[in-house]
Amino acid sequence: MTTIALFGNPNTGKTTLFNRLTDSYAYMGNWSGVTVEKKVGAIKDSDITVVDLPGIYSLNPLTKDEAVATNYLLSEPQELFLNVVNAAQLKRNLLLSIELLEFGKPMIIALNMIDSLAQLGIRYNLDVLEKAFHCQVTTTNARGNKGVNALKDQLLQDDHGMTGDTDFKLVYPAAVQQAAEQAVRGLCRDNDYDERFAYWLAIQFMNANAAVIHYAKEHQLTALLNQLPYYQAQKFEEKIYQTRLTFIENTLQAAREQAASPRVRNLTAKIDRVVTNPILGLPIFALVFLLMFKLTFDWVGTPISDILDGWLSGPISSTANHLLTQAGAMPFLRSLIVDGVIAGVGGVLVFLPQIFMLFACISVLEDSGYMARAALVLDKIMSKVGLNGKAFIPLIIGFGCNVPGIMAARTIEQPKERLITTLISPYMSCSARLPIYSLFVAAFFNKNQAVIVLSLYFLGIVVALLLAKIYQIVFKSEDKSFFMIELPDYHLPQPAIIWHGTWDKGKGFIHKAGTIIFAGTVVIWLLSYFGPTGAVANVNQSFSAIIGRTLLPIFHSFGVTSWEAVSAILTGIMAKEVISSTLMVLYHTANRTLLVASLSQLFTPLAAYSFLVFVLLYIPCFATIGVIHAETGTWKWPIYSVISSFFIALLLATLFYQGGLLLGL
């Protein structure tokens, strides 16, 4: 088995190339911070394994996910490096390449996004680059699938021999060189290291690589540790950086050729002048989101969903009921299957068109390059609450599902800032809340569906940012993470990437329907079918009614008068989609029109909006609570998150309701 390790700066198209090479699909976005754990894939019909590591600017880890790459180098075997570099950003990208080449493994440098380089009117002589870096250099455009097959052939050819020069050695200033050689002698003598690895360790150690210093302490590499004060006093870190940079500049100058027809990035620059404008940026961001919800709720998603609902509540339910009766199923089994499973699970599945539409919109925004600009626009607001644009990335991933959103917070290097982002992420309106929004906006705000949903999304962002400010003051978080995001050229989204992105995000919803939504539906059916005296004919005497009525006074403050809504809130903690399925089961209907009619008798529009505010903000689902525990390493924060979010939801929903009443709404 041959292992190829995929390294590169963030947003160089590494994940796209990984997917092309391995004939598989991993979540990708046209912005940095997408790969948070290493991913492993295999090249089809070969014994080659490709490991995709998180994007890094250097081997010196600044963040948790950057450490994944360095620790991988130190602890796991690999036969070949594939270094993906952004052809248009070579000066900065090649800094990492030098660090990798010094490790001594055979390496192929893939100049990716070669089309962008051509648009800049620049071309590099690959022979010059190959000679300078002592490794193979190839060009690819992973998005357009150009050069990928040639690269794959190259990898397959080199499968067993893994040929390639490994003798790259940058000449550092004499003092660095001497100190490195001395350290190598010590390491080879005391620790029996291979000379090449010892040299790499020494240079990384002098370069103040935190992961390597940790490694040296762990393995008691005295040859290095004893010299640490000397290295620091001599400012070796700076000297190493300068040497590398000069080498890259000279090499690029020698390799650079002017392309025949230079084309500037006119269009991208023109669009950016408008969308990242300090005044226009934010309204444009809001407009883009409004358009997204218009497509989801008004124009495409809901109409298709209505057709599905018609089938489910009509032919599917009645046929199932008819077949079950014919087969001799008893009333309780018929009720379990038709009023429970079909109404509950089916009732949520009919929202698939909205969910897929929303995910398709998010994928288009990611692939077109707009999302990176959105992070830049938000950075200005984020910095006012002590966060930066980097925190926007976990938050926007949270729009899909809060769990990967919280995991993406690892890209933030300051622990306090990371904790703040983790704690505010659950307030982002995840896609699981869409079914209940959809149900309520159809019942109460038929003409303004998109605007109402947009207001909820923005309310989630505002609450999250306000809390971030409060946490920042309480935690006394003063250190600032730096925010650097590449602004990729705009391009027309590719249907294949959009479809993959949409399917990847959306299929989880289908999977959930068969697992936890199904389970939640059965639980609520049992609670509504049985009461203290056994099976009940009237749902008002069931366990769910008793529990709902007992807790109802807590929710009176924001206009909830039905115990059914309280039961839905409770089961929603399992997974937010279960809120809708609970209502379907409790009203014994798979028909959304009937449910909408029932709801409009129980809520006023103001109470309905306040209920949605509560649903947006209250206790995170089980999976989110679990991930907060895993990421913070303690139960303190998930418990805090559960309690605080409940009270914040209650407070804000009450404020909206009571405020609305005062205004005469």
Place this chain on the structure above:
Amino acid sequence: MSILINLIIAAVIIAFAGWQIVKLAKRSKHGKCAACDYKCEAKKMMVEAEKRPH
């Protein structure tokens, strides 16, 4: 359909639901990807990588 078959089908449905809840609670305790129901490619690859000997 006899009463027994009715009961068996209902029991299977309820048992499956119960098992899903237990599974969710267990996975949530582990946190990270395990807690998430979204079986994305990245997650599948991570699971496979864990199974594969180094």
